[in-house]
Amino acid sequence: MKPSETEVVAPNFKRRLSGVTSTVVQLVPLQARALRIAALGPGLPDHLPKLRFADLRHFWRRPPGRPFRIWHARRNIEMLPGILLRDGLRMPLKLVFTSAAQRRHTGWTRFLIRRMDAVIATSGRSAAFLDRPATIILHGIDLDRFGPAGPIAEGFPGRLVVGCSGRIRPQKGTDLFVAAMIELLPDFPDWVAVATGRATPDHAGFLAELKAKVAAAGLSERILFPGEVADVVPWFRRFDLYVAPPRNEGFGLTPLEAMASGTPVVASDAGAFTELVRDGVTGRVVPAGDGEALTAAIRPFLADDALRARAGKAALADMQARFPLQREADEIRAVYERLWSNLPAKSASSISTTR
Known part of the structure; x- marks a missing residue:
């Protein structure tokens, strides 16, 4: 595809891996089957259709067959360049922003969002914090990658594994997970707990404190911190139960990844987890930050093989029915098509979220 033919741009200007980057990496190849879309930014994998910054010079001309290009931003640092290209350089662009935040935006972010041509919210809760109508589109999951069939993480022969994945930091509730495991594992000798993910240097002390508490409880061989793993997919297949305990979250993909692997989930009500x-069907949801409620919700799953099997089967079926990545791509494309057709955007109150 020639840069001049690009009809949708997915900018990703944050080099460090994040949930937003993961969304772009997963969605763009799927969207490219139906759209002339390309990503723009540093550090993106080679398999993505990509633009160079020098290619922006082609954007003064409209793409073939379209009245304008669409610039789909997911961060402030991507909204602002889109505004400059559209309003400052007068390029034929329309701007779309996806919001995952579950808090009132700063004044600067609200200023930027008001200049978008369409807004997507990743959950009903996220939409509630916006000052303008938004289309709710829940993230999907790549069911070709995440599923119960395939390699599993090695180790722990004869043991059941309860897992927790993500950055090790207070926001992610890793301490709540560890506290629950310290209380529960002495009653369940067949289980081990694994918290995958790394602690950044500013949270190294937090991780050290967690390890010290585990050691003091005599559970260093049963509550493990393997660090950042090269591929988390085999771990989700290895987990017999997954715990997502964040105190706050934007959206939170890990429960989807676990359930798509046939693993039941106990989660806080942060992010989009309630959606x-x-x-009571695919797992349990408890109030964010409530360690006692989290521990109480986990206990039955450690004790009851049939409960886990039932919930895991229901989780897999639910992911396949409600959360395929193709559904997300189709719903985003519908937003683009409404812009190209000059149709009014659907509001958060009118869009179906297939719940």
């Missing part, structure tokens, strides 16, 4: 986990 992802069907409480």
Whole structure:
């Protein structure tokens, strides 16, 4: 595809891996099957259709068959260049922003969002914090990558594994997970707990404190911190139960990844988790930051093989029915098409979220 033919740009200007980057990396190849879309930014994998910054010179001309290009931003640092290209350089662009935040935006962010031509919210809760109508599109999951069939993480022969993945920091509730495991594991000798993910230097002390508490409880061989793993997919297949305990979260993909692997989930009500986990069916949802509630919700899953099997089966079926990545790509494309057709955007109150 020639740069001049690009009809949608997915900028990603943050080099460090994040949930937003993961979304771009997963969605763009799928969107490229139906759209002339390309990513723009540093450090993106080679398999993505990509633009160079020098290619922006082609954007003064409209793409073939379209009245304008679409610039789909997901961060402030991507909204602002889109505004400059559209309003400062007068390029034929329309701007779309996806918001995952579950808090009132800063004044600067609200200023930028008001200049968008369409807004997507990744959950109903995120939409509630916006000052303008938004289309709710829940993230999907790559069911070709995440699923119960395939390699599993090695180790722990004869043991059941309860897992937790993500950055090791207070925001992610890693301490709540560790506290629950310290209380529960003495009653369940067949289980081990694994918290994958790294602690950044500013949270190294937090991780050291967690390890010290585990050692003091005599559980250093049963509550493990393997660090950042090269591929988390085999771990989700290895986990017999997954715990997502964040105190706050934007969206939170890990419960989807676990449930797509056939693993039941106990989650806090941070992020979009109340819209992802069907409480009492595919797992449990408890108030964010409530360590006692988290511990109480985990206990039955450690004790009851049949409960885990039932919830895991329901989780897999629910992911396949409600959360395929193709559904997300189709719903985003519908937003683009409404812009190209000059149709009014659907509001958060009118869009179906396939719940």
